[in-house]
Amino acid sequence: MPKSPRSGRSTPHPDFDPLALYRTMVTIRLFEEKVGELFTAARIHGAVHLYLGQEAVATGACAALEAEDYITSTHRGHGHCIAKGGRLDSMLAEIFGKATGYCKGKGGSMHIADLDSGILGANGIVGGGIPIATGAALACKLQRNGRIVLCFFSDGASNEGSFHESLNLASVLTLPVIFLCENNQWAVSTPASWSIPIENVADRSAGYGMPGVVVDGCDPLAVHQAVQDAAARARSGQGPTLIEAKTYRWEGHYKGDPQTYRSRQEVEEWRRERDPIVLFQHRLETDGLMDEERARRIQQDVQEAIESAVDYAETSPEPGPELLYADLFAEEGAQP
Amino acid sequence: MSLIPCSQAIRDALREEMQRDPTVFLLGEDIGKHGGAFGVTRGLFDEFGPERVIETPISEAVIAGAAVGAAIAGCRPVAEIMYMDFVTLAMDQIVNQAAKMRYMFGGKAKVPLVIRMPSGAGRGNAAQHMQSLEAWFCHVPGLKVVMPSTPADAKGLLKSAIRDDNPVIFIEHKLLYAVKGDVPEGDYTIPLGKADVKRAGQDVTIVATSRMVQFALEASDRLASEGISAEVVDPRTLVPLDLETILASVRRTHVAVVVHEAPRRGGYGAEIAAEIQEQAFDWLDAPVARICGEDVPIPFSKALESLAIPDTDRIAAGVRHVLGR
Numbered sequence: 001m002p003k004s005p006r007s008g009r010s011t012p013h014p015d016f017d018p019l020a021l022y023r024t025m026v027t028i029r030l031f032e033e034k035v036g037e038l039f040t041a042a043r044i045h046g047a048v049h050l051y052l053g054q055e056a057v058a059t060g061a062c063a064a065l066e067a068e069d070y071i072t073s074t075h076r077g078h079g080h081c082i083a084k085g086g087r088l089d090s091m092l093a094e095i096f097g098k099a100t101g102y103c104k105g106k107g108g109s110m111h112i113a114d115l116d117s118g119i120l121g122a123n124g125i126v127g128g129g130i131p132i133a134t135g136a137a138l139a140c141k142l143q144r145n146g147r148i149v150l151c152f153f154s155d156g157a158s159n160e161g162s163f164h165e166s167l168n169l170a171s172v173l174t175l176p177v178i179f180l181c182e183n184n185q186w187a188v189s190t191p192a193s194w195s196i197p198i199e200n201v202a203d204r205s206a207g208y209g210m211p212g213v214v215v216d217g218c219d220p221l222a223v224h225q226a227v228q229d230a231a232a233r234a235r236s237g238q239g240p241t242l243i244e245a246k247t248y249r250w251e252g253h254y255k256g257d258p259q260t261y262r263s264r265q266e267v268e269e270w271r272r273e274r275d276p277i278v279l280f281q282h283r284l285e286t287d288g289l290m291d292e293e294r295a296r297r298i299q300q301d302v303q304e305a306i307e308s309a310v311d312y313a314e315t316s317p318e319p320g321p322e323l324l325y326a327d328l329f330a331e332e333g334a335q336p
Numbered sequence: 337m338s339l340i341p342c343s344q345a346i347r348d349a350l351r352e353e354m355q356r357d358p359t360v361f362l363l364g365e366d367i368g369k370h371g372g373a374f375g376v377t378r379g380l381f382d383e384f385g386p387e388r389v390i391e392t393p394i395s396e397a398v399i400a401g402a403a404v405g406a407a408i409a410g411c412r413p414v415a416e417i418m419y420m421d422f423v424t425l426a427m428d429q430i431v432n433q434a435a436k437m438r439y440m441f442g443g444k445a446k447v448p449l450v451i452r453m454p455s456g457a458g459r460g461n462a463a464q465h466m467q468s469l470e471a472w473f474c475h476v477p478g479l480k481v482v483m484p485s486t487p488a489d490a491k492g493l494l495k496s497a498i499r500d501d502n503p504v505i506f507i508e509h510k511l512l513y514a515v516k517g518d519v520p521e522g523d524y525t526i527p528l529g530k531a532d533v534k535r536a537g538q539d540v541t542i543v544a545t546s547r548m549v550q551f552a553l554e555a556s557d558r559l560a561s562e563g564i565s566a567e568v569v570d571p572r573t574l575v576p577l578d579l580e581t582i583l584a585s586v587r588r589t590h591v592a593v594v595v596h597e598a599p600r601r602g603g604y605g606a607e608i609a610a611e612i613q614e615q616a617f618d619w620l621d622a623p624v625a626r627i628c629g630e631d632v633p634i635p636f637s638k639a640l641e642s643l644a645i646p647d648t649d650r651i652a653a654g655v656r657h658v659l660g661r
Contacts, residue, residue, distance in 0.1 A: 070409065072405075101442070102441075102442065102444075103440060103441050103442035103444070104442035104443070105442075106439060106440055106441075106442050107440040107441055107442065111440045111441065113437075113441040113444055113445065114444070115408070115441070115444045115445060116444075120405070120408055120409070120445075121437065121441060121445070123433075124432070125428055125432050125433070128401075128428060128429070128432060128433055130401070131397055131398040131400070131401020131402055131404070131405065131429055132401050132402075132404050132405035132408070132429075132433060133405060134398055134401065134402050134405060135398075135401055135402030135403060135404055135405020135406040135407070135409070135413070136405035136406065136408065136409040137405070138390075138402055138405065138406050138411075139405065139406040139407075139409035139410050139411045140409065142359075142361060142387060142406070142411060143359070143409075143410055143411070145410075147409075149405075161397055162397050162398065162401065162428070162429075165393075165395035165397050165398035166398045166401070166402075168393055168395065168398075169392060169393060169395055169398045169402065172392075172393060173390070326443065327438055327439050327442060327443030328438070328439050328477060328478055329438070329478070329480075329501075329502045330438065330446055330448075330500075330501035330502050331501075
């Protein structure tokens with residue numbers, strides 16, 4: 001397991017608030033636990049891929065962005081969406097497949113998007129978001145709007161051709177994009193230690209002439225720092241950065257995955273020793289920013305927000321048949 | 337009117353739309369100084385510079401994907417895939433991303449992009465450079481598919497495609513690039529989803545696409561001298577399809593022949609034939625006939641290549657056959 005490197009290179013983001021980071025991490029944790037519970041109870045259908053254990057990555061990374069910046073996300077995207085400012089009620093309604101969801105119930109867990117918050121969509125195709133992030137960064141550059149793009153993907157996606165084509169093009173065109181690989185060690189049942197024949201995904205940056213940075217993905221401050229540095233680089237026209245956050249997927253690939261491919265002991269070790277929320281809470285306590293009571297209040301607050309979002313989602317209407325053909329094309333409801 | 341080749345009509349459409357709208361840009365392999373593999377973008381790099389005519393490495397997946405990303409982030413990209421055959425390398429971004437984004441995001445995203453690609457056989461580049469793969473795209477809900485047959489149509493349709501807020505697959509037959517035709521002066525558009533009757537007739541309706549329209553017209557001239565009056569309908573866009581114009585013609589002529597260059601099995605002609613039979617069955621005097629490419633890869637040999645795709649003779653023979661002449 002990686003150590004926690006902590007460096008202070010650039011000044012913190014003006015809105016940077018460690019307690020807000022803590023709250024976001026707790027929100028992701030409790031949200032995902034709730035989604036897992038709802039899925040197990042068969043109150044939601046389909047499949048869900050939980051972000052448990054990776055909370056520090058989305059939280060630290062998105063805190064280094066401006067509101068108008070873009071992200072692209074993955075099939076394991078709930079955490080990204082929450083960290084970028086997605087609404088819990090609209091997210092849950094979407095996960096329930098309801099008309100009030102972000103996608104009117106037509107996307108589900110794997111396709112949550114909120115373009116108004118800069119969330120260009122989760123993605124059911126591994127590596128599918130990487131070219132899209134590259135193109136969004138191209139649009140930012142051409143429009144000179146000062147925005148940047150943060151692209152979340154995984155160790156598994158770094159073996160897709162789309163990853164290599166995108167990093168190459170982004171570097172050739174000096175695009176304002178940050179490629180953030182969440183190395184959670186497992187691509188379904190395939191260990192990154194086997195499928196990636198070098199130590200770090202970040203080392204692949206050398207092939208594309210951009211910086212490659214390894215950070216502790218269990219430390220939101222380390223992630224924040226790295227993304228902030230990369231963001232400064234992107235905004236100043238110096239092009240893309242590849243960051244690898246070493247983290248761990250606590251759950252199976254999907255909720256209900258029997259996980260015959262890895263040992264219970266490995267999972268327990270990460271949960272026990274590298275829980276990003278426990279580690280961060282300890283640090284905040286050491287810094288005098290947090291105490292038990294405060295942490296409990298935040299957790300309770302978040303839990304209430306999630307419960308009311310669940311109520312909203314579950315009592316929302318199903319999409320009506322008029323939505324079957326709606327939004328296929330920009331001409332409302334047009335059938336070719 | 338001016339008499340210009342298809343490639344110039346397409347270039348004029350690109351230029352005019354780039355002048356009209358600063359968010360329009362081009363993206364693709366060798367499209368800059370070189371002007372593209374078929375010279376379609378020649379001169380545009382000098383005119384608009386490297387920010388509007390963006391050359392890429394040989395990376396079809398990210399060409400298509402970057403077009404998708406740029407489109408949802410406020411631009412109107414026009415990507416070029418050098419040969420339609422190479423679109424296989426970009427299919428995830430077209431099929432799983434571009435086509436579905438608006439729908440699966442509940443109408444939030446607008447994906448205004450065009451992907452241009454040259455299709456078609458007839459110049460000896462063999463199996464991996466000569467295909468007509470339009471049926472694949474027609475099968476994916478969320479894409480529009482355009483396949484012009486004349487310079488005037490190509491220009492007007494491309495302008496509509498660029499202004500359209502949806503992903504549009506724009507298929508240019510490479511053997512039409514040099515074919516000249518009259519093109520109206522100035523700015524005009526042709527709506528997507530509107531067929532054109534290229535020749536009026538009473539005895540048979542030939543529905544043909546892309547280069548096959550030229551062959552169908554030649555066949556019709558020949559048939560006219562034999563006393564057969566053929567009507568040639570060019571759908572121009574396959575999705576959306578102007579079925580009304582096709583059905584109206586068939587209801588008058590009572591005989592339909594569908595012609596395309598792509599292989600017959602699973603081709604878009606099957607869809608058109610099925611629609612005609614479902615919606616105009618009572619008007620038909622004969623089963624709807626299909627004259628299509630053979631179900632083989634395009635062979636290199638000139639002798640074999642010419643057997644693999646329909647030509648004027650085969651269209652004329654097919655029409656005679658269905659009319660029992």
